[in-house]
């Protein structure tokens with residue numbers, strides 16, 4: 001999906017007017033254009049090459065990448081929520097480059113989202129691409145729509161998880177993952 005730049009510019013200008021600002025004043029006059037560039041950058045995360053290695057021999061240990069910093073936008077208020085993603089999978093003949101896990105998070109994060117759906121989308125995408133024995137995704141995030149409005153203590157985090165395959169069926173595997181991501185906290 002390509003951004004409709006003119007429509008976006010007009011709507012940002014209207015939004016500024018609606019909240020009582022003068023969109024032509026010095027600090028705001030380039031804001032619609034800046035927001036267009038920002039969203040073009042956000043959208044650029046949607047497509048990337050998922051490099052997959054298929055010749056991994058007998059390797060079937062859990063692959064864990066923790067503390068992946070991510071930024072997303074809550075779709076209810078269009079304010080950021082951000083935090084850490086922890087991802088694990090147990091390969092079945094296929095693995096991907098570790099940096100690709102970061103790209104997968106960003107693919108689904110840079111759009112209006114809810115944390116629960118972001119968590120599932122990452123897990124299901126990896127399940128589909130790698131067809132592993134299991135996938136686990138845990139996200140911990142602060143939501144500015146809550147912190148800024150004082151609904152919630154700003155130091156509290158929302159935690160969501162999606163467990164597929166072996167992480168769902170096997171308690172030992174699940175605990176191993178949870179111990180790994182909680183280690184050092």
Ligand code: ZN
Nearest residue numbers: 074076077145
């Ligand atoms: Zn919100």
